[in-house]
Amino acid sequence: MIKKILIITCSSFTAIVLFFILFSKLGVIIPFSEDIALQLFVMCLIIAILLIIVELIEVRLDVSSIFADALARVLTCYFVVFIVGSLFGMFPFSWISFAYITPVLLPGFIVTYAISYTTCIEHSHAINASIKRNQKN
């Protein structure tokens, strides 16, 4: 579980930092700094932990809808970024902050999801290869 949390944290942190720098260069959001790097890492870590908890809840409730799963994940990301970002003073505690959050959060979420999906595809290929091997034996 710790390994999974670290993988989600590191991949999402990399994606978020890259998008943050891109959008700050374009002047859409505030300039990137060392403090912001640390704050983003804390956000990514909290999101990774909460996503694991969401996953456990989904298993318990037997949620099989892709839409419900994706919605729960996006809402978790928004909730953490909004609360932690407001606490660190990255943006004001108001609805207007969503305009700052969305350009970085959504592409970052999609990239992290894509990395996770690619890893799952590799795993399924490995399982299929193992099944074929066992059938031959």
Added chain:
Amino acid sequence: MKLLIEQSLNCNETEIKITCGLMDDRLKRLIEEIRLYSFSIAAKKDGTTINVPLEEIYYFDSTDNQTFLYMDNQVYPCNKKLYELEVHLADTTFMRISKNCILNTSVVGSVRTQFSGRLEATLKNGEKLLVSKHYLKDFRDKFE
């Protein structure tokens, strides 16, 4: 590995004894297979109780507090709860894949990743079952 088979007409019960040093993955798999062919599960058919050999069972599914045993093309109610079966079937090819289902991994024909990150397992009879994300690692380990 040495294989000794002693056949005698005086033997009433077949006994398998494994003598080994360190237990490796191949030996563990062999033991899983032996367990699979050694046990059976009681199920109800037309009001009577029948014993279904484990290797013929595809999966167990629980709906409305009733457990059902699924075979290639037959379904029978089963008296045991999923958590009881989980204990009973430990160290066999069976494993929990979701809240409601225990699957015999030896009947999986192929798997496919869904966009949600879950795995869709296609069984040898063409049926499809979903493996929850929570059980993915254990599921992968069964095939390593």
